[in-house]
Amino acid sequence: MPPFIPPFSDPSKTVSSLSSERALVSFPVESLTRFLHGDNLDRLRSIRAEIERIPEVFSNADKPFLSRERSYVRALEKAAKLVEMKKKHKWSEEEMLTAMMQVGDSTPQFLHEALFIPTLKTQLSDEQQKTWLPRAENYEIFGCYAQTELAHGSNLRKLETTATFIPESDEFEIDTPTLNSMKWWPGALAQSSTHCAIYARLILHGKDYGVHPFLLQIRAPGSHAPMPGIELGNLGSKIGFNTIDNGFMRVHKVRIPREQMMMRNSKVTRAGEYVPAKNAKMNYSTMVAIRANIVRNAGYALGQALTIAIRYSMVRVQGGDRLPSQQGQELKIIDHGMQRYRLTTSLERASSPQFEERDPGRGGPYGGGENTILHLQTSRYLLKTILQALKTKDLSAVPVGLRSALQGGHAFEDERCTIAPGQPITGDALIAAYWHREARVLQEVVTKVLKDGAGEEAFAKSQVQMVELSRTHGEGMLVRNFYEAIAKEEQTAREQGRDPSKGFLPVLKMLCELHGVHRLLEQFGDFTLDGYVSRQQIVWCKERRDQLINLLRYELVGLVDAFDISDNQLNSAIGRYDGRVYESLYEWAKYGMSIMEKGSQGGVLGFDEVLKDVLAEGRRINGAATPKL
Amino acid sequence: MPPFIPPFSDPSKTVSSLSSERALVSFPVESLTRFLHGDNLDRLRSIRAEIERIPEVFSNADKPFLSRERSYVRALEKAAKLVEMKKKHKWSEEEMLTAMMQVGDSTPQFLHEALFIPTLKTQLSDEQQKTWLPRAENYEIFGCYAQTELAHGSNLRKLETTATFIPESDEFEIDTPTLNSMKWWPGALAQSSTHCAIYARLILHGKDYGVHPFLLQIRAPGSHAPMPGIELGNLGSKIGFNTIDNGFMRVHKVRIPREQMMMRNSKVTRAGEYVPAKNAKMNYSTMVAIRANIVRNAGYALGQALTIAIRYSMVRVQGGDRLPSQQGQELKIIDHGMQRYRLTTSLERASSPQFEERDPGRGGPYGGGENTILHLQTSRYLLKTILQALKTKDLSAVPVGLRSALQGGHAFEDERCTIAPGQPITGDALIAAYWHREARVLQEVVTKVLKDGAGEEAFAKSQVQMVELSRTHGEGMLVRNFYEAIAKEEQTAREQGRDPSKGFLPVLKMLCELHGVHRLLEQFGDFTLDGYVSRQQIVWCKERRDQLINLLRYELVGLVDAFDISDNQLNSAIGRYDGRVYESLYEWAKYGMSIMEKGSQGGVLGFDEVLKDVLAEGRRINGAATPKL
Known part of the structure; x- marks a missing residue:
């Protein structure tokens, strides 16, 4: 056979492609990376370097070839090594979370570090924390978060698991009385955890006080066997996160000491008296924090996908x-118009959440997530603000961009978009257009909701419109945040004596303009329906979009390089930094073949087990009728 | 522990939900099933019944829990059993293909039956077929289709594998001279196949005659070891089709007899003379047939997804x-407006391809597939027809709906949509609207292409616009086909003395109207930009869409039941026919746990291997500091 890596028919096609592309990038990639990551960058890189010095544990190369079970064990190995490194390097908890991100793989440790420990901190009293935090932080126990049930998810009011106070023994009896109330889905529940935070209805002297958190031991030390009365199991494979052991749990009348009710907020006394929390919502604070984390991860995942797609599109020719x-x-496939269009208009989407993160206090729909419940919550908040303002005639709580719509009449109807054909499109014009669109949609929803009585039933009848309102709100917010982040950085540059018309800022401004224009064009009917944007302006927007895509052509590889995702994190043959995709x-x-299962006789998998007999039977049938092969 | 299936907290929530839903369906589901499946239904059901009588082979229940390797072996077992059944029941080849669909799982057999054998039939001469067809049809050999290379896919002109004629020995020498030219991706190549149809550049006396098909033996009988000079391997896991062994192959100067060039179309004589095919495209006919199959499967997959989602949405409450x-x-979550909206507007999409299939001769973009290359081919065909018509002033080849746009002037500009607010929306109004939209987009693309010189470079510059044109063409075609299929069935009903205003037809008409209205609203800017559809008409379309979604509410379960997908084909806990989703x-x-890998000491997987030591170390650190658990 030829040598391991035979020559290319034309080596210039692959190996050098990415370096020649990189030579054409107009801005210093490192400065954009610093802007995107902020002050944390150096620490992040040094932690990543520590991790990538241990490829025998942290290499992700075997991931695509492993069974679900092996993926899980490998993830545990990574987690165990991180635990060791945390102790050795004396990492803070924040550094540990950073390290977990740098591994480029999910492990059951996420549930322990990011859900179980924060729950202990926000739900246990100071006294309780003294007992439990050292155990969790030194990994004497490993924990997860058991809230969702087989038949109950987002609507926490309907959870069925009970924790009944037994005055005689000063205990709670935890029970999942029905099939539907079995805990179902919690990550790290099936195999990893020794303990869990379990959410159950507090029952005191026959009265139901609603859902509260308790601490429950689920596996015995030493043997790791389920504790008596507890049945644990694994859900099987999932579309993603197969490195994590999502599980189910049935609890049959298991007693725990009263002190294992988590009593930082609500409490139960020895006499069985209920002391309510000052704010009942505090019982769920961990889950809210996790949702923000999901948005950050979605942005990161999109950045990974674009890094792979853009690099490969600059190596692959067809x-x-x-x-x-x-x-x-x-x-090069990046130079096919449709491919360039798709990737460039996705890149602005991957870049924008990075900015939004920097201003988390702003609220809103978590960066355009599709989750209907988040949309409805956002929209409900907006509508309640508006309905209140209409009632009191006090518009001060209403975003400025929406006020003209509420005042109604010509002032709003006669608004016209200021996009000027033939010129770059200004942030002001785009921001105003998104406000106008949102205001128009808002008018329609408010009219419908008012007609239906403005109560819960009215909201329930307008779900589709409310999701549309939330979507328009989120899209407008992204555009505003993107422009604000750029303006702020321009200000910083000027203060530091740098020229904001140099470096990465002009490229980022083009990306930002593309973001605003492309999202407008994607739903352009929203903007033209009432005549706010004219047909001529749409024609210009399309031309300008094409211009921007072309202007950004030779910046693309720099823009994805700036995400600073390592090859091990990316774990992609076709996305690797050096562009050697085919080798x-x-x-x-x-x-992969070297670690793949072999056939039962040591030969080709499938042949020994099945095909051998099928082919032999075929030979028998054909017999002398066909010449021997 | 409680019994295996403990009682529900409220049994009425699940078990009876689907039967009560089914009682409300207005039409006989069986008659719609017969309409959708046509005359083949009874045969299909009897084959499916044969298959489902053998659950020990054909049950798909283990599928979610198996490793990639085990999935492959299980798929081979299903294939081998089908081979046995084919021989026993004397199934025709068409019945064998039907049987493969009824298994509800993909197997490497698909490549043999649907690609390899058809290639033998269309590419081998009659004489060659006498030698090879019985071998393939009796499974003495097992084959696949090796065309795509590591660096070469859709652009077949650039394939690099060579087949060089050696006059001395009357042989061809097959070679993949570079890394880039390795065969890459073919299904069933890695482990299953003994032979393949390999596409290679024909080299005669140093001259390159382009790509032709050859028959190559790749594994030895008996041992199944790769033949000398051939390296075979498996690509590893994929997003889908992990039951199939997609592979790679390097061929290092392997000789085959001249008779193993497939000579039905092009030929090479003993003297090394080339006899060209009458139509060079015939060399690729198998691949074209497979693309149509992909569209059919996409419709089936969407039907499966909707069956699961709609049934579950009628059982799950939240x-x-x-x-x-x-x-x-x-x-019930189906009664949340947003969920009902999403599922109902997807259902019309799942239903429509069923009709399109019935009229495959029509061409077009294969039912709205996103594949850019198919879009560009469709659009190129349309544009070439139009440009020719503009040159010759002969519009006869141009679809009637597009002619007014080409004649231009007021006739087209002044067209207005006939949708009448307050009334059901007619098929004529919708069909005309889709034609008008396509004509407007066509005008824009033609103008741009003409400006750029109307040649290949002009087409290359207009890819984004061409994809838009193809999309508008495909969407219009789906609406027309849907209405045509209904009109035809109404005619049939009248001829057979049935009342077309009874049965499933009124429901299907609502679904068809919803299809037209919803797709219009999804991109309503396309229809309003030139004033064709008015703002008032859009308001009415939205109201009518809401009405239709509500009118269809109690038909949904009947509509998905009518797809007639068995529980074993669906293989979904939450989509099963009886609605017992939680049990x-x-x-x-x-x-799944019963067939899952255990820990190395027979205990909990992951604990024996990793966690045991982590937790022990945690106990050691905490030592006497914390009380014993």
């Missing part, structure tokens, strides 16, 4: 060889 | 319990 201008050579695919597949 | 009208009871989830997870 078609276009019949174009006279190509003289028989194929085009990588081949070597990686061969490595 | 939230809404604070609505005064609900008196503390939670709503099923629990039993299925427990079954």
Whole structure:
């Protein structure tokens, strides 16, 4: 056979492609990376370097080839090594969370570090924390968060698990009385955890006080066997996160000491008296923090996807060889118009959440997430603010951009978009357009809700419109935040004596303009329906979008490099930094075969077990009728 | 522990939900099933019944829990059993393909039956077929289709594998000379196949005659070891189709007899003379047929997804319990407006391809597939027709709906939509609207292409616009086909003395109207930009969409039942016909645990290997500081 990596038919096609692309980027990538990551960058990189010095544990290369069970064990190995490193390097908890992000793989440790420990901190009293926090922080116990039940998820009011106070023994009896009330889905519940925070209805002297958190031991030390009365199991494979053991749990009348009710907020005394929390919502604060984390991860995942897609599109050539201008050579696929359009208009989406994160206090729909419940919550908040303002005639709580719509009449109807054909589109014009669109949608929803009585039933009848309102609100907010972040950085540059018309800012401004224009065009009917944006302005927006996509063509690789995702985090043969995609695919597949299951007789998997007999029977049937092969 | 399936807190919530829903369906589901499946239904059902009589082979219940390797072996077992059944029941080849669909799982057999054998039939000469067809049809050999290379996919002109004629020995020498030219992706290549159809550049006396098909033996009979000079491997896991062994192959100067060039179309004589095919495209006919198959499968997959989602949405209750009208009871999630909206507007999409299939001769973009290359081919065909018509002034080849746009002037500009607010929206109004929209988009693309010189470079510059044109063409075609299929069935009903205003037709007409209205609203700017559809008409379309969604509410379960997908094909705990979703989830997870890998000491997986030491170290650190657990 030829050597391990045979020569390319034309080496210039791959190896050098990314370096020649990088030479064309107009801005210093490192400065954009610093802008995107902020002050944390150096610490993050040094932690990542520590991790990537131990490839025998932290290499993700085997991930695509492992069974669900092996993926889980490998993830535990990574978690265990992080625990060791945390102790050795004396990492703070925040550094530990940073380290977990740098691994480029999810592990059951996430549930312990980011859900269980924060729950102990926010739900246990100071006294209780003294007992439990050292155990959790030194990994004497490993914990998870058991809230969702088989038949009950988002609507926490209807959870069925009970914790009944037994005055005689000063205990609670935890019970999942029905199939539907079994805990279902919690990560790290199936195999990893020794303890969990369990949410159950507090029953005192026959009266139901609603859902509260308790601490429950679920596995015995030493053997890791389920505790008596507790049945644990694994849900099986999922679309994602197969490194984590999502599980189920049935609890049959298991007693715990009263002190294992988490009593930082609500309490039960020895006499069985209930002392309510000052704010009942505090019982769920951990879950709210986790949702913000999901948004951050979504932005990161999109950044990974774009890094892979853009790098590969600059290495892979295909078609276009019949174009006279190509003289028989194929085009890089990034230079096919449709591919460039798709990737560039996705890149602005991947970049924008990075800004939103920096201003988390602002509220809103968590960066355009599709989760209907979050949309409805956002929209409900907006509508309640508006309905209150209409009642009191006090518009001070209403965002300025929406006020003209509420005042109504010509002032709003006659508003017209200020986009000027032939010129770059200004942030002011785009921001105003998104406000106007949101105001128009708001008018429609408010009219409908008022017609239906403005109560809960009215909201329930307007879900589709409310989701639309929330979507328009979120999209407008992203555009405003993107422009604000740029303006702020321009100010910083000027204060530091740098020229804001140099470096990465002009490129980021183009990306920001593209963001605003492209989202407008995606739903342009929203903007033209009432005549706010004219047909001529739409034509110009399309031309400008094409211009911006072309202007950004040679910045793309720099923009994704600036996300600063390492090859091990990316774990992609076709997305790797050096662009050696074909060698990588081949070597990686061969490595995968080396750890793949063999046939039962040591031969080809499937042949020994099944195909051998099928083919032998075929030979028997054909017999002498066909010549021997 | 309580018994295996403990009682529900409220049994009425689940078990009876689907039967009570089914009681409300207005039409006979069986008659719609017959309409959707046509005459093949009874045969299909009897084959499915044969298959489902053998659950020990054909049950798909273990699928979610298996490793990639085990999934593959299980798929081979299903394939082998089908081979046995084919011989026993003397199934025709068409019946075998039907049987493969009824299994509800993909197997490597698909490549043999649907790609390899058809390639033998369309590419081998009659003489060659006598030698090879019996071998393939009796499974003495097992084959696949090796066309795509590591660096070459859709652009077949650039494939690099060579087949060089060696006059001395009357052989071809097959070679993949570079890393980039390795065959990469073919299904069933890695482990299953003994032979493949390999596409390679024909080289005669140093001259390159382009890509042609050859028959290559890749594994030895008996041992199944790769033939000398051939390296075979498996790509590893994929997002889907992990039951199939997609692989790679390097071929290092392997000789085959000249007779193993597939000579039905092009030929090479003993003297090394080339005899070209009458139509060079015939060399690729199998691949074109497979694309149509992909569209059919996409419609089937969407039907499966909707069956699961709609049934589950009628069993699962959540939230809404604070609505005064609900008196503390939670709503079925189908009765949340946003969920009903999403599912109903997806259902019309799942239903429409069924009709399109019935008229495959029509061409077009294969039912709205997102594949850019198919879009560009469709659009290129349309544009070439139009440009030719503009040149010759002969519009006869141009679809009638597009002619007014080409004649231009007031006739087109002054067209107005005939949707009448307050009344059901007619098929004529919708069809005309889709034609008008397509014509407007066409005008824009033609103008742009003409400005850029109307050649290949002009097409290359207009990819984004061409994809838009193809999309508008496909959407219009779906609306027309849907209405045509209904009109035809109404005619049939009248001819057979049935009343077309009874049965499933009124429901299907609502679904068809919803299809047209919803797709219009999704991109309503396309229709309003030139004033064709008015703002008032859009308001009415939205109201009508809401009406239709409400009118269809109690038909939904009947509409998905009519797809007639069996529980084993669906393989979904939450989508099963009887609605017992929670029991099923629990039993299925427990079954999965019974076949799951155990820990190395027979205990909990992960604990023996990793966690034991982590927790022991935690206990050691905490030592006497914390009381014993």
